[in-house]
Amino acid sequence: MLVTISGPPGSGKSTVASTLADHLSYEHISGGDIFRGLAEDRDLTLAEFNELAEEDPQIDKDLDRRLRETARGRDDIVLESRLAGWMAGEYADIKIWLDAPMSVRARRIAEREDKTPAAARAETEAREESETQRYEEYYAIDFDDITIYDLSVNTARWGPDAVTDIVLDAVDAYQAERDEGPTPIENVRYQF
Structure with a gap:
């Protein structure tokens, strides 16, 4: 089974994904870790690397291609x-x-x-604006469209363990033979 965990920075993706993977005995692959590692390799902060990615589309496309290939070829x-x-x-x-x-x-x-929270907020807002524009430009993805997701959770309402339990309940309840189909992902340009 392939489970994806998505969301904006600070939403708890890494925490929930790691705990979920441990519970399921699955491998956890983090795009954020890959991106941060690429920034560190170039001795850049995340904000600096994000600015570089604005100028060099290949950075995003290489990461996204890796994610897509991983999804296609792994379980x-x-x-x-x-x-x-x-x-x-x-x-x-x-x-x-x-x-x-x-x-x-x-x-x-x-x-x-x-x-500081103010610095984190300013950097996060700038990052989100930049990434949202790039996703639209590269792939025609409307990042605000969450209709492709099977479950949406506001992680501010529950602690990390409870959020993981909610997600785990959904994963445990999933029965492929009863699946009538996910929301189709249409008009996305996977051009790497």
């Missing part, structure tokens, strides 16, 4: 990234969307990255 994984649901597309068995209000996400990011 028993939890694929986690902002675009995991879109990139996995028809290969995903279950697509999960996690979100939380910006104030909550900024606080989480600030704690994780040891910065």
